[in-house]
Structure formats: structure tokens, C-alpha cells
Amino acid sequence: MSKKTFLFLAILAIPALIITSCKKDEGEDAPTNTPPVASFTVDPQVGSPHIEFNLDATACSDLETPSGELLVRWDLNDDGTFESDYSTAKLGTATFDTPGSYTIRCEVKDGGGLTASATQQITVHDNEPPTAPANPNPVNAAADMPILAGLQWTCDDPDGDPITFDVYFGTSQDPILVSEGQDPNSYQPASMQYSTTYYWKIVAYDDHGHSTEGPLWSFSTSAQSFSCGESLIDTRDGQSYGTVLIGTKCWMAENLNIGSPIDANQDMSDNSIIEKYCFNDNCDTYGGLYQWAEMMQYGKPSQGICPDDWHLPNIEEWQILEMELGMPEGEATASTGWQGSDEGDKLKAGGSSGFNALMGGKRSTNGSIILAGNEADFWSATAASTYNAKSRILDTGHSGVLHSEINKEYGFAVRCIKN
Numbered sequence: 001m002s003k004k005t006f007l008f009l010a011i012l013a014i015p016a017l018i019i020t021s022c023k024k025d026e027g028e029d030a031p032t033n034t035p036p037v038a039s040f041t042v043d044p045q046v047g048s049p050h051i052e053f054n055l056d057a058t059a060c061s062d063l064e065t066p067s068g069e070l071l072v073r074w075d076l077n078d079d080g081t082f083e084s085d086y087s088t089a090k091l092g093t094a095t096f097d098t099p100g101s102y103t104i105r106c107e108v109k110d111g112g113g114l115t116a117s118a119t120q121q122i123t124v125h126d127n128e129p130p131t132a133p134a135n136p137n138p139v140n141a142a143a144d145m146p147i148l149a150g151l152q153w154t155c156d157d158p159d160g161d162p163i164t165f166d167v168y169f170g171t172s173q174d175p176i177l178v179s180e181g182q183d184p185n186s187y188q189p190a191s192m193q194y195s196t197t198y199y200w201k202i203v204a205y206d207d208h209g210h211s212t213e214g215p216l217w218s219f220s221t222s223a224q225s226f227s228c229g230e231s232l233i234d235t236r237d238g239q240s241y242g243t244v245l246i247g248t249k250c251w252m253a254e255n256l257n258i259g260s261p262i263d264a265n266q267d268m269s270d271n272s273i274i275e276k277y278c279f280n281d282n283c284d285t286y287g288g289l290y291q292w293a294e295m296m297q298y299g300k301p302s303q304g305i306c307p308d309d310w311h312l313p314n315i316e317e318w319q320i321l322e323m324e325l326g327m328p329e330g331e332a333t334a335s336t337g338w339q340g341s342d343e344g345d346k347l348k349a350g351g352s353s354g355f356n357a358l359m360g361g362k363r364s365t366n367g368s369i370i371l372a373g374n375e376a377d378f379w380s381a382t383a384a385s386t387y388n389a390k391s392r393i394l395d396t397g398h399s400g401v402l403h404s405e406i407n408k409e410y411g412f413a414v415r416c417i418k419n
Contacts, residue, residue, distance in 0.1 A: 033112035036062035036070060040106040042120045048127040048159040048208075049097055057090040057106050065111040078103035078119060096124045128158040133165070133185075133202035133214030142219040147192040147235055149221075153185050153202050153214070161206035169200040173216065181205075191238050194224040224309070228418065234258065234307045243418070244354035247324035249317065250418035253356050255287025258305055265367030267409065268294040274305055277363045277411045279372045286360030289369070289411035292389045295379055304381065306416035312381035313417050315390045322401060325353055335390075340400040347401070348376070348394055357394050363411025371395075377412040 039059040047053060057072045071086035076094050084092070086109060096102060102124065107117040137152040138145050157163050167179040167187045175198075179187055192198065198221070202214040226232070228250035232241045242253035259274035261283065268275045268291045276288030295312065296304045304312040313321075322332040325347070327340040347355040361372030371377075376394040383389050384405035391412060393402035406412075 031064075033110070033114060034063050035114040035116050036060060036065065036108045036110040038106055038108045038116040038118035040072075040118060040120065042104060042122055044122075044160065045120070046123045046125065048161075049099060049124060050095055051159060051161075052093040052095055053104075053122060055092040055094060055104070055106070057092075057108065060090065060106075060108040062108075062110040069111060071109045073107050075105040075107070076102065078105045082107070099124050099126050127161070127206070127208045127210065129210035130155055130157045130161075130163050130204040130206050130212045132212050133204055136200075136217045138217075138219040140215075140217045140219070144222040145219050147194060147221050147233060148238060149189075149192070149219070151187045151189070151200060155185060155202070155204045155212075155214075157204075157206050159206070161208060164205050166203040166205070167200070168203070169198065171196060171198060173199050175199045175201065175216075191235050192221055193235050194221055196221050226309075226418075232307065232310075236307065242356070244356075246321055246353055246355065249320065249324075251313075251321070251355060252310075252415045252417075253354055255358070255360065256290075256305065256414040256416060257283050257287040258307075259288055259290075261288075263367075264363050264369055264411070267291065270298040277369065279360050279369045286358055286372075287413055289360070289363045290379070290414055291363075291411055292379055292383075292408035295412075295414050296381065301381060305414065309419050310416040311419055312379070313415060315380045315382035317417060318378075318380050318390075318392050321355075327401070334403055335384075336403050336405060338398055338400045338402050342399045344394045344401045345399045359394075359396060360413060362413075365407055365409045369411075377410070379412045379414055383408075 037060065040055060040057040043054045055074065060070050060072060061067055062070055068088060071088060072090060073082045073086045074084045074092060075082045094104065101121060103119050103121050105117050105119045107115055109115045133153045133155045135154040138149055155163055164181045164183060165185065166177060167182065168175040169178045169189060170176045197218055199216060199218045201216045203211055205211045228243050228245040230243065232243050232252065237258060239257055244251055244253040259276035261278045262275045264277045275294060276283060276290055278288065279286050290305065302311045306312055319332040322340060322343050323329055325343040327343045331339040345351055346353040347357045349356050349358050357376040359373050359376050361369050361375055362377040364370045374396050378392045380390045387407060388405045389408050391404045391406050393404055
């Protein structure tokens with residue numbers, strides 16, 4: 001009986017041995033799955049409530065599963081409850097309502113179901129106001145600054161909040177508000193005077209209602225220095241004009257363009273506002289057209305609407321200009337009619353004088369702009385009568401200069417001469 005039992009056991013052992021041996025061979029051939037590696041970043045690591053913390057788990061890896069197929073999920077306060085489901089998306093954001101320290105856990109799972117996790121700690125603090133505006137340009141107490149200088153400054157927010165600025169600027173040590181709620185950290189004053197001290201300051205605001213006022217800064221502009229042929233900067237509006245020396249007189253080489261446009265069908269008025277007419281709304285190219293009384297500014301017979309240190313040319317100065325270009329005195333002093341030979345051509349755009357007259361036309365007494373492209377019409381500061389004033393006219397059909405005494409209600413171009 002024991003033999004049978006042994007045989008039986010032997011018989012049973014043989015297949016068991018075979019089966020065991022087969023299972024061992026199968027285990028040696030099967031690939032081994034290794035766990036993934038969890039890795040992520042948080043930016044910023046310190047912030048205020050409600051700002052977005054950027055989560056980036058693209059650095060997670062695995063030897064067997066491609067990174068794009070790895071799954072991640074997030075536990076935003078490491079309490080075992082995941083706020084997101086598994087996803088192949090590796091980028092996310094998190095916000096926190098309450099200040100404190102938080103541990104963020106990222107769990108990654110590979111294609112074989114193995115997981116790994118990593119943690120990062122962040123700090124959420126109460127929102128802080130912007131830093132004080134600093135690094136002024138011009139630097140504080142700067143001297144000899146150009147009158148077209150712009151203002152710049154730097155300012156940051158500890159929480160990365162968007163910042164807006166109020167700009168205070170003027171000649172008083174209590175400067176006035178000139179720009180409110182602007183985004184850029186720069187400001188271009190509309191116009192400044194020579195030899196003047198200006199004061200300015202910046203107030204910075206974040207989007208949580210916090211503000212920080214910067215210090216009071218100042219700078220001084222340079223004294224006016226001008227050589228004919230340089231650009232003339234009109235400090236009233238910042239516009240720039242070419243200049244040209246003809247004989248001994250320094251003339252503007254472009255038409256004056258000061259003032260606010262009005263419709264050509266309106267007459268200009270003594271309202272403390274310089275007004276102008278524009279051909280095709282293009283005063284930037286042709287300059288303004290002005291009625292004679294507006295040009296004279298109703299009581300400034302020499303300067304009129306010209307910049308400081310410049311004046312309107314009287315008829316004698318127009319005559320001198322023409323004689324400098326070769327017109328005989330007898331013709332230059334003639335009251336009316338076409339005069340000279342080629343002096344008009346010399347005054348036109350591209351002519352040898354550098355006067356650069358453009359054919360901008362004129363405003364007629366019926367309220368329309370006429371002869372644009374064909375005529376250039378200029379006032380003198382000299383009245384011919386109660387209703388008329390002396391003028392000079394160029395056109396495309398003549399090489400000379402038309403001397404005219406014309407109704408003061410017309411709108412003509414204006415040139416100025418340096419005092």
C-alpha cells in the first residue's frame with residue numbers, strides 16, 4: 001500500500017514538477033512594468049487669494065509608457081481627495097480663496113496601472129498693494145531736458161496683479177491729474193515750455209482696490225536755442241516745422257497748422273480758440289487755412305497766430321523775399337497782378353528757395369475749399385482796406401507770383417518769420 005501511495009505521489013509529483021517548471025519559464029519571458037516618475041512645477045509658489053497658480057506636470061516620465069499617454073490627477077491640499085480625474089493633460093491651474101500654506105499633490109499613472117506621486121508646497125498670503133513707482137525718466141531734478149521729453153517709470157505688484165496709473169503733471173509742486181487709469185508706464189506731455197520747471201508724480205493701483213503713491217519728482221527744460229534750418233517746435237501743440245533762411249530772413253518752410261478744425265461753411269470767431277479750415281481734412285500735409293482776422297488774432301497784429309519769437313510777414317517782408325529770389329524791386333512792390341519771371345517756381349515745392357509751397361487751395365467766401373492742387377495762397381499781415389488784405393498767390397499755370405488784395409473772409413495759408 002505504501003508503494004502505491006508513493007507511486008501515486010510520484011505520479012502526482014511529476015506533472016507538478018513539469019507545471020512548476022513551465023510557470024517559471026513563462027515568468028522569465030514576461031516584461032517587468034516599472035512605476036512612473038512623478039514630477040511637476042508650480043508658478044508662482046507664493047501668491048495671493050484668487051490668483052492662478054500654474055501647474056505643469058509635463059516632466060512626468062515612465063520607462064514603458066510614452067509621456068503623452070501618462071495620466072495625472074491633482075489633489076490641491078493633499079487631503080486624499082483629488083479635485084480632478086485622471087487625464088493626459090499635464091497643464092492646469094489652481095486658485096485658493098483663503099491665505100495659508102497648501103501642499104499640492106500630483107499623482108501619475110502609467111499604462112500598466114502603476115502610480116507615483118510628488119508634492120509641492122505653496123503659500124497664499126493676503127493681497128499686497130503695488131510697490132511705489134520708481135526709476136523716473138527724466139531722473140529727479142534733471143536739468144536741460146528737451147521740451148518734447150516723455151515721462152517713464154517702473155512699478156511692480158508683489159502678487160502679479162495688473163496695475164494702472166494716474167499721472168499728475170504740471171508747473172506747480174501740487175501737480176494736476178492729467179491721465180487717469182492708464183495701462184502703460186509712460187506719458188507724453190502735450191506741450192512744454194523752455195526754461196521751465198515741471199513737477200510730476202504717479203499713483204499706482206492694483207485690481208483689488210489697493211494703491212501706492214510715488215514721490216514727487218521734478219525736472220527743468222532747456223533754454224530755447226535755435227538756428228535757422230533746424231526744425232521749429234511749436235510749444236503750444238508740439239508740432240514741428242521745417243525752416244529755411246532766404247536772404248537774411250528765417251521763414252517757416254511749411255504752412256502753419258495750429259488750431260482746431262471747423263467746417264469751411266462756418267466763419268471763424270474771436271472765441272479764444274484758434275480755428276482752422278482743412279482741405280480734405282488733411283491739415284497735416286497742407287497746414288491750416290485761416291481768415292485774415294483769425295490769423296491776426298483780433299489784436300496781435302505782429303505775432304498773430306505764430307509761435308512765440310515768430311511773427312506774421314508784412315507786405316514789405318514778402319517783397320524782400322521776392323527780391324532775394326531775383327524779382328526786380330519795381331515788380332516786387334507792385335500792388336496787384338502777376339509779377340516776376342520764375343520766382344513763383346522757386347517758391348513752390350521742389351523749388352530752389354526751400355520755401356516749399358504746396359498747392360493747398362483756399363477757402364472761398366461761400367464756404368467751400370477751392371483750387372486745391374492748383375493754387376497756394378498766402379496772407380500778409382498788411383491790410384489793403386477795411387475789407388481786403390494784401391496777399392501772395394502761386395499757381396500751377398504761372399512761374400511768377402500774383403500780387404493780390406483780397407477779401408479778408410477768404411481762408412489762406414500762413415507762414416511765419418523768426419523775430
